[in-house]
Amino acid sequence: MALRRFLVGGNWKMNGTKESLGELILNLNTSDLQEETEVVCAAPFIYLDFARSCLDPRISVAAQNCYKESKGAFTGEISPAMIKDCGADWVVLGHSERRHVFGESEELVGQKVAHALEHDLGVIACIGEKLEEREAGTTDDVVFTQTQIIAENVNDWGKVVLAYEPVWAIGTGMTATPEQAQEVHEKLRLWLRANVSDDVADSVRIIYGGSVTGANCRELASQADVDGFLVGGASLKPEFVDIINARA
Ligand code: 13P
Numbered sequence: 001m002a003l004r005r006f007l008v009g010g011n012w013k014m015n016g017t018k019e020s021l022g023e024l025i026l027n028l029n030t031s032d033l034q035e036e037t038e039v040v041c042a043a044p045f046i047y048l049d050f051a052r053s054c055l056d057p058r059i060s061v062a063a064q065n066c067y068k069e070s071k072g073a074f075t076g077e078i079s080p081a082m083i084k085d086c087g088a089d090w091v092v093l094g095h096s097e098r099r100h101v102f103g104e105s106e107e108l109v110g111q112k113v114a115h116a117l118e119h120d121l122g123v124i125a126c127i128g129e130k131l132e133e134r135e136a137g138t139t140d141d142v143v144f145t146q147t148q149i150i151a152e153n154v155n156d157w158g159k160v161v162l163a164y165e166p167v168w169a170i171g172t173g174m175t176a177t178p179e180q181a182q183e184v185h186e187k188l189r190l191w192l193r194a195n196v197s198d199d200v201a202d203s204v205r206i207i208y209g210g211s212v213t214g215a216n217c218r219e220l221a222s223q224a225d226v227d228g229f230l231v232g233g234a235s236l237k238p239e240f241v242d243i244i245n246a247r248a
Contacts, residue, residue, distance in 0.1 A: 004205050006221070007161055007228035008244045009040040009124055010235025011064065011092060011209070016043075018050060024236060029056040031241045034248045037228070040124070041235070042092050045078055052087035062090035062124065065098055068111040070119075080119035090122040092230075094150070096167045100130075106149045114153035117160070124161045124230065125150045126209070131168035139166075143184060144191050151192075157200045161207055162188060163230040169210025171232060178219045178226075181208045185225035214239030221246035 012021070021043070033039060035058075042062040043051035052061045067077035083091055093116060094109040109125075116123050127146035129139045143164065154160055164184055169176050176184075185206045193201035208220055209230030220226055231243055 004203060004227045005038050006034075006036060006247050007038040007040065007205050007207055008240075008246070009042060009062065009090075009092070009161075009163070009207065009209075009228070009230045010240055011042045011095070011230055011232050012044060012235060013064070013097070013232055014044055015236055016047070018047070020236075021047060021051065022054060024240075025051065025054045027238055028059060028241070029054075032245075033058070033241065034245045037244050037247065039244055040090050042090070042124075043088075048083065048086040048088050060090055060122075061086075061088040062092055062122075063088055064092050064095065066091050066093070066112060066116055066121075068108065068115045070115075080116045080121045083121060084119060088121075090124060091116050092124045092126065092163075094126045094146070096126060096128055096165055096170055100167065106146065109146075110149045110153040113150050113160075114155075117154065117156055120159070122159045122161070124163050124207075126163040126165050126230070128165040128167050128170075128210070134166065134168065139184065140187060143188060147188060147191060148195070151196060157196070157204055161205045161228075163207050163209050164188065165209035165230060171211070173211050175211040175213070175216050175220075176208065178223050181220055181226055182223035185223070185227075189225055212243060214242035217243045217246040 040060040042064045063083045093112050098104045129142040133142045205227035207228035212229045212231045213234050
Protein backbone atom coordinates (compact mmCIF):
# COMPACT_ATOMS: atom_id res chain seq x y z
CA MET A 1 0.00 0.00 0.00
CA ALA A 2 1.24 3.47 -0.85
CA LEU A 3 2.28 5.53 2.11
CA ARG A 4 -0.22 8.27 2.87
CA ARG A 5 1.19 11.28 4.68
CA PHE A 6 -0.94 12.18 7.72
CA LEU A 7 -2.64 15.55 7.18
CA VAL A 8 -4.19 17.73 9.84
CA GLY A 9 -6.19 20.77 8.81
CA GLY A 10 -7.37 23.49 11.14
CA ASN A 11 -10.58 25.07 9.93
CA TRP A 12 -10.77 28.37 11.75
CA LYS A 13 -14.20 29.06 10.22
CA MET A 14 -15.41 32.65 10.89
CA ASN A 15 -13.35 33.11 14.02
CA GLY A 16 -10.47 35.17 15.26
CA THR A 17 -8.87 38.57 15.01
CA LYS A 18 -5.35 39.44 13.96
CA GLU A 19 -4.53 39.48 17.64
CA SER A 20 -6.01 36.10 18.57
CA LEU A 21 -4.92 34.39 15.36
CA GLY A 22 -1.47 35.91 15.81
CA GLU A 23 -1.23 34.20 19.20
CA LEU A 24 -2.44 30.93 17.74
CA ILE A 25 0.10 31.18 14.94
CA LEU A 26 2.90 31.99 17.36
CA ASN A 27 2.02 28.88 19.34
CA LEU A 28 2.09 26.74 16.18
CA ASN A 29 5.34 28.25 14.96
CA THR A 30 7.11 27.58 18.23
CA SER A 31 5.72 24.11 18.99
CA ASP A 32 7.27 20.77 18.18
CA LEU A 33 5.18 19.53 15.28
CA GLN A 34 5.72 16.04 14.02
CA GLU A 35 7.51 16.42 10.71
CA GLU A 36 5.71 13.54 9.04
CA THR A 37 2.40 15.37 9.47
CA GLU A 38 1.29 17.84 6.85
CA VAL A 39 -0.41 20.82 8.48
CA VAL A 40 -2.86 23.16 6.77
CA CYS A 41 -4.61 26.13 8.35
CA ALA A 42 -7.82 27.34 6.71
CA ALA A 43 -8.11 31.04 7.48
CA PRO A 44 -11.00 33.42 6.81
CA PHE A 45 -10.46 35.02 3.38
CA ILE A 46 -9.58 38.39 4.78
CA TYR A 47 -6.76 36.87 6.84
CA LEU A 48 -5.22 34.68 4.14
CA ASP A 49 -2.36 37.08 3.49
CA PHE A 50 -1.85 37.64 7.21
CA ALA A 51 -1.85 33.91 7.96
CA ARG A 52 0.58 33.19 5.12
CA SER A 53 2.97 35.92 6.16
CA CYS A 54 2.96 34.92 9.85
CA LEU A 55 2.83 31.11 9.72
CA ASP A 56 6.04 29.12 9.53
CA PRO A 57 6.58 28.00 5.90
CA ARG A 58 6.23 24.34 6.92
CA ILE A 59 2.54 25.05 7.61
CA SER A 60 0.31 25.51 4.57
CA VAL A 61 -2.59 27.91 4.26
CA ALA A 62 -6.03 27.15 2.85
CA ALA A 63 -9.03 29.24 1.98
CA GLN A 64 -12.37 28.01 3.31
CA ASN A 65 -14.19 28.37 -0.01
CA CYS A 66 -13.86 29.90 -3.47
CA TYR A 67 -15.94 30.55 -6.54
CA LYS A 68 -16.07 28.54 -9.77
CA GLU A 69 -15.01 31.42 -12.06
CA SER A 70 -11.67 33.16 -12.53
CA LYS A 71 -12.93 36.74 -12.34
CA GLY A 72 -15.84 39.00 -13.09
CA ALA A 73 -19.01 40.47 -11.66
CA PHE A 74 -19.41 38.13 -8.68
CA THR A 75 -19.61 40.53 -5.75
CA GLY A 76 -18.37 39.00 -2.52
CA GLU A 77 -16.69 35.98 -4.11
CA ILE A 78 -13.02 35.13 -4.49
CA SER A 79 -11.21 33.05 -7.11
CA PRO A 80 -8.60 30.32 -6.82
CA ALA A 81 -6.16 32.66 -8.59
CA MET A 82 -6.62 35.22 -5.80
CA ILE A 83 -6.07 32.54 -3.18
CA LYS A 84 -2.83 31.54 -4.88
CA ASP A 85 -1.86 35.19 -5.18
CA CYS A 86 -2.06 35.42 -1.36
CA GLY A 87 0.35 32.50 -1.09
CA ALA A 88 -2.20 29.88 -0.05
CA ASP A 89 -2.02 26.46 -1.69
CA TRP A 90 -5.27 24.84 -0.60
CA VAL A 91 -9.00 25.40 -0.54
CA VAL A 92 -11.68 23.65 1.49
CA LEU A 93 -14.73 22.93 -0.69
CA GLY A 94 -18.14 21.45 0.01
CA HIS A 95 -17.94 21.98 3.75
CA SER A 96 -21.22 21.07 5.41
CA GLU A 97 -21.76 24.68 6.45
CA ARG A 98 -21.44 25.74 2.79
CA ARG A 99 -23.84 22.99 1.75
CA HIS A 100 -26.41 23.30 4.53
CA VAL A 101 -26.20 26.90 5.80
CA PHE A 102 -25.50 28.54 2.44
CA GLY A 103 -27.33 26.06 0.23
CA GLU A 104 -24.48 25.08 -2.09
CA SER A 105 -25.62 22.33 -4.42
CA GLU A 106 -23.71 19.18 -5.30
CA GLU A 107 -23.34 20.59 -8.80
CA LEU A 108 -21.81 23.84 -7.59
CA VAL A 109 -19.41 22.02 -5.26
CA GLY A 110 -18.31 19.88 -8.22
CA GLN A 111 -17.78 22.93 -10.44
CA LYS A 112 -15.71 24.58 -7.72
CA VAL A 113 -13.56 21.46 -7.33
CA ALA A 114 -12.86 21.41 -11.08
CA HIS A 115 -12.03 25.11 -11.22
CA ALA A 116 -9.78 25.07 -8.14
CA LEU A 117 -7.82 22.11 -9.54
CA GLU A 118 -7.45 23.88 -12.90
CA HIS A 119 -5.72 26.65 -10.98
CA ASP A 120 -3.46 24.18 -9.23
CA LEU A 121 -4.89 24.55 -5.74
CA GLY A 122 -4.98 21.54 -3.47
CA VAL A 123 -8.59 20.73 -2.60
CA ILE A 124 -9.90 19.44 0.71
CA ALA A 125 -13.27 18.16 -0.48
CA CYS A 126 -15.79 17.60 2.31
CA ILE A 127 -18.58 15.07 2.43
CA GLY A 128 -20.78 13.72 5.19
CA GLU A 129 -24.28 12.67 6.11
CA LYS A 130 -26.81 14.40 8.34
CA LEU A 131 -28.13 12.72 11.48
CA GLU A 132 -31.47 11.84 9.88
CA GLU A 133 -29.64 10.26 6.95
CA ARG A 134 -27.54 8.12 9.27
CA GLU A 135 -30.63 7.12 11.24
CA ALA A 136 -32.43 6.24 8.01
CA GLY A 137 -29.50 3.99 7.06
CA THR A 138 -28.58 6.05 3.99
CA THR A 139 -25.07 7.13 5.03
CA ASP A 140 -23.40 5.11 2.27
CA ASP A 141 -25.72 6.46 -0.44
CA VAL A 142 -25.17 10.04 0.70
CA VAL A 143 -21.39 9.94 0.92
CA PHE A 144 -20.99 7.89 -2.26
CA THR A 145 -23.17 10.34 -4.22
CA GLN A 146 -21.20 13.30 -2.87
CA THR A 147 -17.92 11.54 -3.69
CA GLN A 148 -19.14 10.63 -7.17
CA ILE A 149 -19.88 14.27 -8.02
CA ILE A 150 -16.50 15.34 -6.69
CA ALA A 151 -14.79 12.51 -8.61
CA GLU A 152 -16.43 13.57 -11.88
CA ASN A 153 -14.64 16.89 -11.48
CA VAL A 154 -11.18 15.66 -10.50
CA ASN A 155 -8.43 15.45 -13.09
CA ASP A 156 -5.56 15.07 -10.62
CA TRP A 157 -6.23 13.05 -7.48
CA GLY A 158 -2.75 13.93 -6.25
CA LYS A 159 -4.15 17.35 -5.33
CA VAL A 160 -7.27 16.10 -3.54
CA VAL A 161 -7.92 15.14 0.07
CA LEU A 162 -11.34 13.77 1.01
CA ALA A 163 -12.67 14.96 4.36
CA TYR A 164 -15.40 12.81 5.88
CA GLU A 165 -17.29 15.07 8.25
CA PRO A 166 -20.58 13.64 9.50
CA VAL A 167 -22.81 16.68 9.96
CA TRP A 168 -24.09 15.40 13.31
CA ALA A 169 -20.55 15.39 14.67
CA ILE A 170 -19.60 18.93 13.65
CA GLY A 171 -19.48 21.33 16.56
CA THR A 172 -21.67 19.07 18.69
CA GLY A 173 -19.16 17.21 20.82
CA MET A 174 -20.67 14.00 19.38
CA THR A 175 -17.49 12.68 17.81
CA ALA A 176 -17.87 9.62 15.59
CA THR A 177 -16.42 6.61 17.35
CA PRO A 178 -13.17 5.32 15.85
CA GLU A 179 -15.19 2.35 14.53
CA GLN A 180 -17.80 4.59 12.91
CA ALA A 181 -15.12 6.73 11.26
CA GLN A 182 -13.11 3.71 10.11
CA GLU A 183 -16.20 2.02 8.68
CA VAL A 184 -17.06 4.97 6.43
CA HIS A 185 -13.43 5.67 5.46
CA GLU A 186 -12.93 2.05 4.48
CA LYS A 187 -16.08 2.07 2.38
CA LEU A 188 -14.98 5.30 0.70
CA ARG A 189 -11.65 3.71 -0.17
CA LEU A 190 -13.46 0.70 -1.60
CA TRP A 191 -15.64 3.06 -3.59
CA LEU A 192 -12.52 4.76 -4.99
CA ARG A 193 -11.07 1.34 -5.84
CA ALA A 194 -14.20 0.31 -7.71
CA ASN A 195 -14.92 3.63 -9.41
CA VAL A 196 -11.59 5.37 -9.91
CA SER A 197 -8.49 3.16 -9.59
CA ASP A 198 -6.42 1.05 -7.21
CA ASP A 199 -3.73 3.67 -7.26
CA VAL A 200 -6.09 6.47 -6.22
CA ALA A 201 -7.74 4.26 -3.58
CA ASP A 202 -4.34 3.55 -2.05
CA SER A 203 -2.96 7.07 -2.23
CA VAL A 204 -5.82 9.50 -1.52
CA ARG A 205 -5.93 10.75 2.02
CA ILE A 206 -9.30 10.43 3.74
CA ILE A 207 -9.37 12.63 6.80
CA TYR A 208 -12.02 12.77 9.52
CA GLY A 209 -13.71 15.88 10.90
CA GLY A 210 -16.30 16.39 13.61
CA SER A 211 -15.53 17.23 17.26
CA VAL A 212 -11.92 16.03 17.09
CA THR A 213 -10.08 16.97 20.29
CA GLY A 214 -6.75 16.43 21.93
CA ALA A 215 -8.44 13.74 24.02
CA ASN A 216 -9.95 11.63 21.22
CA CYS A 217 -7.48 12.17 18.36
CA ARG A 218 -5.08 9.32 19.11
CA GLU A 219 -7.62 6.54 18.96
CA LEU A 220 -9.14 7.96 15.79
CA ALA A 221 -5.67 8.34 14.27
CA SER A 222 -4.91 4.69 14.94
CA GLN A 223 -7.58 3.54 12.48
CA ALA A 224 -6.18 2.11 9.26
CA ASP A 225 -8.12 4.38 6.90
CA VAL A 226 -8.05 7.59 8.93
CA ASP A 227 -5.29 9.63 7.30
CA GLY A 228 -5.69 12.81 9.31
CA PHE A 229 -8.23 15.31 10.56
CA LEU A 230 -10.10 18.46 9.72
CA VAL A 231 -10.50 20.25 13.01
CA GLY A 232 -12.85 23.12 13.82
CA GLY A 233 -13.19 24.30 17.41
CA ALA A 234 -10.06 22.60 18.74
CA SER A 235 -7.92 24.17 15.99
CA LEU A 236 -8.37 27.50 17.78
CA LYS A 237 -6.86 26.14 20.98
CA PRO A 238 -3.36 25.06 22.02
CA GLU A 239 -4.54 21.41 21.91
CA PHE A 240 -4.39 21.65 18.11
CA VAL A 241 -0.70 20.81 18.54
CA ASP A 242 -1.64 17.53 20.25
CA ILE A 243 -3.94 16.71 17.33
CA ILE A 244 -1.17 17.43 14.81
CA ASN A 245 1.01 15.06 16.82
CA ALA A 246 -1.70 12.39 17.19
CA ARG A 247 0.44 9.77 15.45
CA ALA A 248 3.64 10.68 17.32
P1 13P B 1 -15.52 20.86 14.95
O1 13P B 1 -14.15 20.28 15.10
O2 13P B 1 -15.71 22.17 15.65
O3 13P B 1 -16.58 19.85 15.24
O4 13P B 1 -15.68 21.24 13.39
C1 13P B 1 -15.35 20.30 12.43
C2 13P B 1 -15.34 20.95 11.11
O5 13P B 1 -16.36 21.36 10.60
C3 13P B 1 -14.04 21.11 10.44
O6 13P B 1 -14.21 21.52 9.13
